[in-house]
Amino acid sequence: MLCDYLVQILTARVYDVAQESPLESAPNLSARINNKLLLKREDMQSVFSFKLRGAYNKMAQLSPDLLAQGVIAASAGNHAQGVALAARQLGTRAIIVMPVTTPHVKVNAVAARGGEVVLHGDTYDDACAFARQLEAEKNLTFIHPFDDPHVIAGQGTIGMEILRQYQKPIHAIFVAIGGGGLISGIAAYVKRLRPEIKIIGVEPVDSDAMNQSLKAGKRVRLSQVGLFADGVAVREVGEETFRLCQEYVDEIVLVDTDDVCAAIKDVFEDTRSILEPAGALAIAGAKAYAEREQISGETLIAVACGANMNFDRLRFVAERAEFGERREAIYAVTIPEQPGSLRKFCDCLGKRNLTEFSYRIADEQEAHIFIGVQIQNRADAVKMAASFEACGFKTLDLTDDELTKLHLRHMVGGRSSLAHHELFYRFEFPERPGALMKFVGSMSPNWNISVFHYRNNGADYGRIVVGIQVPPDEMKEWQAFLDTLGYQYWDESQNPAYKLFLG
Numbered sequence: 377m378l379c380d381y382l383v384q385i386l387t388a389r390v391y392d393v394a395q396e397s398p399l400e401s402a403p404n405l406s407a408r409i410n411n412k413l414l415l416k417r418e419d420m421q422s423v424f425s426f427k428l429r430g431a432y433n434k435m436a437q438l439s440p441d442l443l444a445q446g447v448i449a450a451s452a453g454n455h456a457q458g459v460a461l462a463a464r465q466l467g468t469r470a471i472i473v474m475p476v477t478t479p480h481v482k483v484n485a486v487a488a489r490g491g492e493v494v495l496h497g498d499t500y501d502d503a504c505a506f507a508r509q510l511e512a513e514k515n516l517t518f519i520h521p522f523d524d525p526h527v528i529a530g531q532g533t534i535g536m537e538i539l540r541q542y543q544k545p546i547h548a549i550f551v552a553i554g555g556g557g558l559i560s561g562i563a564a565y566v567k568r569l570r571p572e573i574k575i576i577g578v579e580p581v582d583s584d585a586m587n588q589s590l591k592a593g594k595r596v597r598l599s600q601v602g603l604f605a606d607g608v609a610v611r612e613v614g615e616e617t618f619r620l621c622q623e624y625v626d627e628i629v630l631v632d633t634d635d636v637c638a639a640i641k642d643v644f645e646d647t648r649s650i651l652e653p654a655g656a657l658a659i660a661g662a663k664a665y666a667e668r669e670q671i672s673g674e675t676l677i678a679v680a681c682g683a684n685m686n687f688d689r690l691r692f693v694a695e696r697a698e699f700g701e702r703r704e705a706i707y708a709v710t711i712p713e714q715p716g717s718l719r720k721f722c723d724c725l726g727k728r729n730l731t732e733f734s735y736r737i738a739d740e741q742e743a744h745i746f747i748g749v750q751i752q753n754r755a756d757a758v759k760m761a762a763s764f765e766a767c768g769f770k771t772l773d774l775t776d777d778e779l780t781k782l783h784l785r786h787m788v789g790g791r792s793s794l795a796h797h798e799l800f801y802r803f804e805f806p807e808r809p810g811a812l813m814k815f816v817g818s819m820s821p822n823w824n825i826s827v828f829h830y831r832n833n834g835a836d837y838g839r840i841v842v843g844i845q846v847p848p849d850e851m852k853e854w855q856a857f858l859d860t861l862g863y864q865y866w867d868e869s870q871n872p873a874y875k876l877f878l879g
Contacts, residue, residue: 385565405642410673418534419651424684430529431527444468448473449519453479498806530561533561546675550576555614577625585598590625595615607654640693696781709772720767731748754775774873777871796845799867799869819857823846
């Protein structure tokens with residue numbers, strides 16, 4: 377099978393629509409991580425992602441009769457654009473089923489390239505099931521986004537280009553993983569010719585289907601996936617991609633949302649280009665790997681695989697990039713509620729640059745201060761917390777607390793003696809018209825909302841935090857509500873930050 381892939385990649389038909397993307401240096405980021413980092417700029421393709429390679433190669437292999445009948449695909453965006461462009465180039469019809477949560481920039485881009493967009497379901501799985509139904513009804517050919525040898529071979533031309541463009545020693549190539557088509561194609565080619573080069577996959581911590589599958593030795597289907605890096609939000613990897621990754625991928629690196637946001641900023645500072653979250657995964661993984669392994673002077677290559685970014689999401693990215701870069705730390709500091717205490721705390725803080733400072737009197741004995749401080753690295757944050765403790769101030773480091781970063785930093789100072797039997801929950805749901813009202817309307821009218829915070833981050837998912845007063849004898853009804861709601865949720869009732877500022 378390996379020889380077949382080598383031949384298929386060498387003879388793949390991709391350059392009717394794709395360009396040989398440049399392999400560019402990232403000088404600022406290279407200096408920071410003390411290694412030579414090169415970016416394979418697949419974001420510079422005409423559809424702003426690598427996906428047109430595999431889609432076109434698959435469709436170019438179809439017989440004239442099958443092409444004349446038309447094709448269908450399911451996609452959250454980038455594969456859809458590739459199929460639409462390929463269909464226009466080959467003179468055929470393309471129906472694209474996309475989740476209703478797909479960013480408008482991707483929906484509009486597909487329509488602009490001649491694709492017939494059908495919106496269906498909240499997830500890729502919903503869209504895919506409906507596409508398969510239409511495939512049979514309309515006698516169309518389904519173009520799989522990743523689990524197809526021709527698609528894999530088309531993506532593998534990226535590996536061919538990398539080895540041709542850079543013939544010196546390469547320590548590792550980092551590739552984002554969704555369903556696995558991209559890394560499978562690159563790995564099948566690179567490992568055949570340069571087996572000493574490490575192929576390292578990168579996945580979000582909340583969408584790591586390939587990581588879990590490789591550990592289990594079989595394909596694992598995730599019950600849910602994160603929504604931030606929507607381009608890799610796949611619940612189950614492909615059969616063929618799993619087989620290839622088992623054989624050729626050296627390891628998987630997991631990164632979180634903050635790491636990805638920092639990587640988007642890093643690439644912008646080096647190239648003035650803005651990657652989408654999935655497109656920046658490989659860069660985030662390369663940074664994490666270099667820090668973990670403490671390597672220096674090596675050549676690392678990261679595939680910048682997509683740039684279909686909703687502009688409104690940049691607010692969220694900019695806010696979280698500081699955390700991903702380990703440039704900001706946030707703390708809850710308790711000081712005595714007496715004259716001179718705040719002055720003493722400021723003396724302890726020294727000349728540090730504050731990013732946030734929130735305080736409200738709430739107790740006769742103690743005051744709780746919420747502060748954000750610029751730092752150099754994570755070790756600096758730990759050191760600062762220790763210095764506060766040494767000055768006699770009880771300190772809680774909240775830098776890695778998701779509830780605090782998303783909500784509490786905007787809500788500090790709101791306790792109430794009236795909030796009896798309060799439960800505190802965090803919810804995440806697909807951002808679509810009416811979703812918020814569906815949530816509110818589905819709750820029992822007997823439950824009083826004591827805290828509610830929602831902020832639109834310009835993303836395809838919404839996040840809310842809610843305090844609900846549920847009597848103890850109605851906890852079964854509350855659990856039933858959670859079970860039938862269909863949204864991801866977290867019980868934050870025991871979160872120490874909640875207890876300090878709101879509980």
